Amino acid sequence: MARIGFLGTGEIASALLRALQGQGHSFLISPRNAAVAAALAELPEVRIAPNERVVEGSDIVFLCLLARVAEDVLPGLPFRQGQSVISVMVDAPLAMLRRLCAPATDIAITIPLPPIVDGGCPLPVYPPSPVLEALFGARNPVLAVPDEEALQAHLGVSALCSPILDQLQAAAGWLAGFTGDPAGAEAHVAAMIRCYLPARAQGGELAEALRKLSTEGGLNATLRAAMAPAKADLIRGLDSFRPRLGLTRGTGDPE
Ligand SMILES: NC(=O)c1ccc[n+]([C@@H]2O[C@H](COP(=O)([O-])OP(=O)(O)OC[C@H]3O[C@@H](n4cnc5c(N)ncnc54)[C@H](OP(=O)(O)O)[C@@H]3O)[C@@H](O)[C@H]2O)c1
Known part of the structure; x- marks a missing residue:
């Protein structure tokens, strides 16, 4: 102790x-x-x-x-x-x-x-x-x-929670607009995301979860395609941290 x-x-x-x-x-x-x-x-x-x-x-x-x-x-x-x-x-x-x-x-x-x-x-x-x-x-x-620059990049990505929560809140608001039940909408969105997130992701589990949500023409794939520009926005936002966090390497390529 x-x-x-x-x-x-x-x-x-x-x-x-x-x-x-x-x-x-x-x-x-x-x-x-x-x-x-x-x-x-x-x-x-x-x-x-x-x-x-x-x-x-x-x-x-x-x-x-x-x-x-x-x-x-x-x-x-x-x-x-x-x-x-x-x-x-x-x-x-x-x-x-x-x-x-x-x-x-x-x-x-x-x-x-x-x-x-x-x-x-x-x-x-x-x-x-x-x-x-x-x-x-x-x-x-x-x-x-492996090194301090990598740690700084981890620090940068720790800012991801806020925009993701913002998106979840927007989706819950959209849902509540139809159901008239903001609490139920929030409960649905939060529980859905929680149950799709692998408990320990370190060997491609995120890609695997995404693959299962990729039926061609399905709602998931359709919404993802509609939001494709947001991925570039995300990387652009993370890249904007480069000077502040002293990040010099990496490609900034979303793929
Ligand atoms: N909050 C987070 O989510 C988070 C996450 C990761 C890292 N960090 C880092 O952790 C550090 C603290 O963040 P925080 O959010 O906990 O900030 P905070 O709530 O403002 O805490 C800072 C503390 O430092 C104290 N302090 C100021 N002068 C002092 C002195 N002379 N001697 C001893 N203590 C003194 C402050 O006391 P007074 O209030 O009396 O001035 C306060 O208790 C920051 O460097 C931040 O970047 C924060």
């Missing part, structure tokens, strides 16, 4: 901690954000402490700050060799973390999402982190990626 510290106590720190609670770990959290920290401190295994004490008293430290704040907060904290540091911060590259968290060297970056509380959350990580795997791997797919 580990002593786990969180620097930054906002939305994602709260989700990570709640995903780990009740498994024998103890937690030190920084007093900020005060309301979130107070709510977490009601858990028996959580204590609030100053940032220095969080770092000093933890085997594993999660960095859950905004990157611009990290530049001010991390220097001078008592990181040490043998300690594991896991950053979830966007815009905080590995070179910056190595500088700010020296002499700690076991530093990894991952991209959790708030639904990690319930498990099933993808956790792309670079460099590979046995610590992250041990903490979350039983309930969440930990995806080791």
Whole structure:
């Protein structure tokens, strides 16, 4: 069981901690954000402490700050060799973390999402982190990626949820326009998508699910053809992240 510290106590720190609670770990959290920290401190295994004490008293430290704040907060904290540091911060590259968290060297970056509380959350990580795997791997797919640019591309694709949910909401609204039952429409659309998504897709399962929905002249194939331009829009939108995420390779080809 580990002593786990969180620097930054906002939305994602709260989700990570709640995903780990009740498994024998103890937690030190920084007093900020005060309301979130107070709510977490009601858990028996959580204590609030100053940032220095969080770092000093933890085997594993999660960095859950905004990157611009990290530049001010991390220097001078008592990181040490043998300690594991896991950053979830966007815009905080590995070179910056190595500088700010020296002499700690076991530093990894991952991209959790708030639904990690319930498990099933993808956790792309670079460099590979046995610590992250041990903490979350039983309930969440930990995806080791080959380099930092690949991790940045994973970050880009994590923006996909919002436009997809937007489309689902539009379809549910269209359905409710006929049924007069918005709740039933939402229930149908959400359950339908959930039941078509393979539980673990890693060997072409998405393509296989799509193949089964490709009867020529069928409603599925017809709607997909009508929406074909949206696929190019999606890739264009993802490609627009290139400068921001420092992505230099890849073709941007939808196929
Ligand atoms: N939310 C997500 O879905 C998500 C997903 C993946 C990655 N991330 C990344 O995770 C990081 C945190 O995101 P978030 O959404 O959790 O943001 P957030 O809710 O704003 O949390 C940031 C936390 O940092 C705290 N903080 C500010 N100054 C501090 C200091 N000097 N010492 C200690 N803590 C300090 C804030 O406290 P105060 O409120 O008191 O200022 C707050 O608790 C960001 O880098 C973000 O890119 C977020």
